[in-house]
Amino acid sequence: MPQGTSYKPRRQGAYTHGQTAAASLFLLPNLVLVGLFLLVPLVLAFVISTQKLGSLGSPQYIGIDNFITLFRDTIFWETVWNTAVFTIFTVPVGMVIGLGVALLLNSVLPGRTLYRSIIFLPLVISGVATGVLGSWMFDQYNGFFNKFLHAIGITGPAWQSDGKWAMISLILVTLWQRVGFDMLIYLAGLQGISPDLLEAAKIDGSSAWQRLRHVTVPLLGPSTFFLLIMNIIYSFQVFDTVWALTRGGPDFSTTTVVTYAYREAFDDHGPQQLGYGAAVGVFIYLITLAITVIQWRFSRTRDEAG
Amino acid sequence: MTVTRRAFLSGSLGAAALLGLGACSSPNSNAGTGQTSAGQTSAGQGSTGSGSTKSVGKPSGTLTFAFWGGSAGETAGFTYAKKQFEAANPGTTINLKVVPYDGFFSGIDRGIQAGNAPDIFRVDYTTIGKYSKNGVLLDVSPYFTNAEIDQFLPALWDAIKHQGVPYGVPHQTDTTCVVYSKKAFEAAGITSVPTSLDSAWTWDEFSAVAQKLQSTLPHNKFPFAYDWTQAGAFRWLSWLYQAGGTLLTPDLSKCALPSSAGTKALEYTQSFFAKKWVPANNTIKTSTYSDNFFLSQTVPMTFVGDFLVPELADPANGYKGGDWGATFMPRDVAAASDLGGNAIVALKNTKNPDLAAAFLKFLVSEDIMKYFCEQAVELPTLKTLVNEQLNYAFRPDVVKVCAQQATTISDTIVKECTIAGFADINTALEDQLELAFHGQSAPATLDAIATKVNQALGS
Numbered sequence: 001m002p003q004g005t006s007y008k009p010r011r012q013g014a015y016t017h018g019q020t021a022a023a024s025l026f027l028l029p030n031l032v033l034v035g036l037f038l039l040v041p042l043v044l045a046f047v048i049s050t051q052k053l054g055s056l057g058s059p060q061y062i063g064i065d066n067f068i069t070l071f072r073d074t075i076f077w078e079t080v081w082n083t084a085v086f087t088i089f090t091v092p093v094g095m096v097i098g099l100g101v102a103l104l105l106n107s108v109l110p111g112r113t114l115y116r117s118i119i120f121l122p123l124v125i126s127g128v129a130t131g132v133l134g135s136w137m138f139d140q141y142n143g144f145f146n147k148f149l150h151a152i153g154i155t156g157p158a159w160q161s162d163g164k165w166a167m168i169s170l171i172l173v174t175l176w177q178r179v180g181f182d183m184l185i186y187l188a189g190l191q192g193i194s195p196d197l198l199e200a201a202k203i204d205g206s207s208a209w210q211r212l213r214h215v216t217v218p219l220l221g222p223s224t225f226f227l228l229i230m231n232i233i234y235s236f237q238v239f240d241t242v243w244a245l246t247r248g249g250p251d252f253s254t255t256t257v258v259t260y261a262y263r264e265a266f267d268d269h270g271p272q273q274l275g276y277g278a279a280v281g282v283f284i285y286l287i288t289l290a291i292t293v294i295q296w297r298f299s300r301t302r303d304e305a306g
Numbered sequence: 307m308t309v310t311r312r313a314f315l316s317g318s319l320g321a322a323a324l325l326g327l328g329a330c331s332s333p334n335s336n337a338g339t340g341q342t343s344a345g346q347t348s349a350g351q352g353s354t355g356s357g358s359t360k361s362v363g364k365p366s367g368t369l370t371f372a373f374w375g376g377s378a379g380e381t382a383g384f385t386y387a388k389k390q391f392e393a394a395n396p397g398t399t400i401n402l403k404v405v406p407y408d409g410f411f412s413g414i415d416r417g418i419q420a421g422n423a424p425d426i427f428r429v430d431y432t433t434i435g436k437y438s439k440n441g442v443l444l445d446v447s448p449y450f451t452n453a454e455i456d457q458f459l460p461a462l463w464d465a466i467k468h469q470g471v472p473y474g475v476p477h478q479t480d481t482t483c484v485v486y487s488k489k490a491f492e493a494a495g496i497t498s499v500p501t502s503l504d505s506a507w508t509w510d511e512f513s514a515v516a517q518k519l520q521s522t523l524p525h526n527k528f529p530f531a532y533d534w535t536q537a538g539a540f541r542w543l544s545w546l547y548q549a550g551g552t553l554l555t556p557d558l559s560k561c562a563l564p565s566s567a568g569t570k571a572l573e574y575t576q577s578f579f580a581k582k583w584v585p586a587n588n589t590i591k592t593s594t595y596s597d598n599f600f601l602s603q604t605v606p607m608t609f610v611g612d613f614l615v616p617e618l619a620d621p622a623n624g625y626k627g628g629d630w631g632a633t634f635m636p637r638d639v640a641a642a643s644d645l646g647g648n649a650i651v652a653l654k655n656t657k658n659p660d661l662a663a664a665f666l667k668f669l670v671s672e673d674i675m676k677y678f679c680e681q682a683v684e685l686p687t688l689k690t691l692v693n694e695q696l697n698y699a700f701r702p703d704v705v706k707v708c709a710q711q712a713t714t715i716s717d718t719i720v721k722e723c724t725i726a727g728f729a730d731i732n733t734a735l736e737d738q739l740e741l742a743f744h745g746q747s748a749p750a751t752l753d754a755i756a757t758k759v760n761q762a763l764g765s
Contacts, residue, residue, distance in 0.1 A: 055411075055412065055415040055436075056415055056418060056419070056436065056437070056440040056442060057440055075737075132593075135593045135594075139587075139594065140585075140586070140587055141526055141527075141585060141587075141602070141604045142602045142604060150526075158586055158587075160586070160587035160592060160594070161585075161586035161587045161589065161744075244593065245593065246591070246592075246593070247536060247591045247592060247593055248591055249589065249590070249591025249592055249740060250587075250589060250591060250592075250740065250744055251591070251740055251741055251744055252737075263733075266409075266412050267733075268408070268409065268410060268411040268412055268433070268537075268729075269432075269433070269536075269537035269729050269732055269733070270729060270733050271729065271730050271733055272415075272436075272729065
């Protein structure tokens with residue numbers, strides 16, 4: 001500090017006060033929206049899950065009875081299993097394909113912008129439309145796939161009447177829809193990797209696989225972490241595609257936790273037990289929270305992801 | 307073309323059975339017609355016959371009427387009614403609110419809870435019990451004389467009653483019949499089909515028809531499809547009633563399953579899958595309906611409601627497999643079919659109950675009901691129209707079959723399908739029939755249905 005110049009603090013108090021007021025003003029709309037559409041419904045979901053509440057009539061407090069019923073409900077546990085299977089087969093597989101496509105389209109490839117757009121396009125189509133499209137494609141008697149297989153002399157599988165194949169059709173449709181998102185995030189991640197690092201590794205004699213395995217993939221950690229969280233949440237909350245594609249059938253083989261909650265609570269011709277549906281919703285919330293916390297806690301790249 | 311239903315209704319099941327038709331509508335189900343003659347009892351004029359308890363005077367004001375337009379004909383019918391009503395009653399406005407069927411009742415329920423539900427709405431007979439039981443509907447008994455009530459088919463008027471009180475008006479009915487490809491039947495050597503209820507196929511005869519068709523079809527095509535998909539699961543009950551069984555005990559307090567008739571009906575319908583008489587995906591939880599199978603020519607014969615006749619007869623997107631005809635549901639110990647159709651109801655706390663009642667009466671006045679039924683190809687609920695010739699927009703010959711079939715809907719069917727907890731029962735049927743069609747044994751299925759139904763009934 002120069003001699004003779006006394007440090008005169010700025011009118012920090014007043015300035016900060018003004019800043020705070022302005023910041024609060026800017027934050028207010030978001031806080032109101034978050035409070036109104038996220039926090040209030042979240043709290044209400046917990047409240048309703050302790051009630052016996054039909055679509056009409058007044059609520060009746062029943063404590064944890066809905067959760068006791070839920071844990072004894074064999075169909076519910078079947079839907080949890082289905083959701084787990086769906087998640088296991090959509091999340092890692094989708095991410096691997098997404099990474100592969102991203103690597104391909106990150107290189108010098110003629111028309112790569114067009115390919116990127118084509119692969120990304122399914123993501124902007126609504127889940128219901130995708131499901132309806134899927135139900136046509138996988139129609140086991142008149143759908144594209146089985147007609148195509150028939151044309152080349154293969155008897156197509158029973159996509160709609162066999163539970164395993166119905167789940168596979170659901171996974172395939174979901175992958176078709178989600179790979180574009182994985183690709184996009186990985187592309188962004190790839191473009192953030194300095195070519196110098198790859199070049200240095202190459203000079204050191206590493207193979208292409210080694211560069212991918214030991215340089216590219218670790219540096220994509222934040223993208224992978226982000227995708228893992230987003231995809232797991234998406235897969236756990238899948239509803240529209242399932243509802244339009246299989247209606248949860250055959251039997252309960254493609255009924256996921258959310259479609260089950262919907263049917264129990266909101267289906268016009270279902271039991272319309274909002275309290276029970278809310279209990280299922282709370283279960284989904286807690287599971288999603290637990291997965292996120294575990295990943296956050298143990299992910300080595302979490303700080304970079306933030 | 308015109309159709310006379312008088313002859314069909316003269317049997318023992320007659321009017322009561324037709325009434326029953328209206329009760330079991332589903333997402334695939336259309337509401338019936340039900341217009342009262344504007345000249346005879348002009349809207350808003352109150353009751354004119356003996357037993358009238360309330361004169362509402364000249365109605366005025368604005369109300370909202372919410373419905374789903376199951377077809378262009380239905381929307382046209384309601385729009386026509388609105389215009390005619392407003393013209394006949396200056397100073398009134400009926401705001402039409404056309405809402406998709408999916409989520410329709412959830413929206414109504416949220417509106418009721420929030421206090422902003424439409425004043426008047428359409429409701430299928432299997433769902434009306436939920437609203438009447440919860441006390442949210444307008445009791446219309448002050449607005450109808452006994453003479454006016456007598457104009458309705460008794461079973462359908464019963465369908466809108468809860469504990470003896472009428473909530474709303476029975477607007478239209480529909481039911482299931484069998485449609486078939488004449489070309490496929492000819493190829494299979496099936497030279498004649500039943501032309502009257504009395505000559506409807508027995509189960510054995512129906513089985514023989516299915517076998518004949520199967521013998522002429524490739525492996526990826528099937529003799530027929532049935533309309534029990536999704537919320538239409540209750541249509542399986544037709545087989546139970548045909549076998550002489552019932553779902554509930556006579557006092558409607560408990561499930562009447564398991565029973566020998568139940569076992570017979572279930573094993574017979576399970577055999578459709580075992581023998582590959584229906585497509586493997588013609589179960590409950592599927593996105594392919596029985597009409598889709600027929601339109602795609604996966605089956606040459608299918609069970610459909612009369613409200614789907616416009617779709618099948620549509621020149622551009624309808625059936626492309628040549629000429630097609632209609633015949634009756636098979637019968638066993640008895641003939642039976644499902645109760646389809648819709649009522650129109652008003653909210654108890656509507657700001658203008660007199661106007662609401664006037665519009666309800668107008669909707670079921672003769673001219674308006676006639677127009678609606680003709681446009682929507684659905685069955686009326688007024689005796690006078692049942693006995694009259696209607697100029698149906700599409701295939702009146704098929705509607706004639708459905709009208710006859712409607713007489714096989716007994717009082718029992720109406721009562722069982724309109725109880726307050728029917729949504730729970732239908733859910734149990736959806737789950738358990740789906741499992742049964744994939745191999746769950748008949749006794750296990752019937753036991754599970756009974757348990758769930760008794761839970762729904764609180765017994």
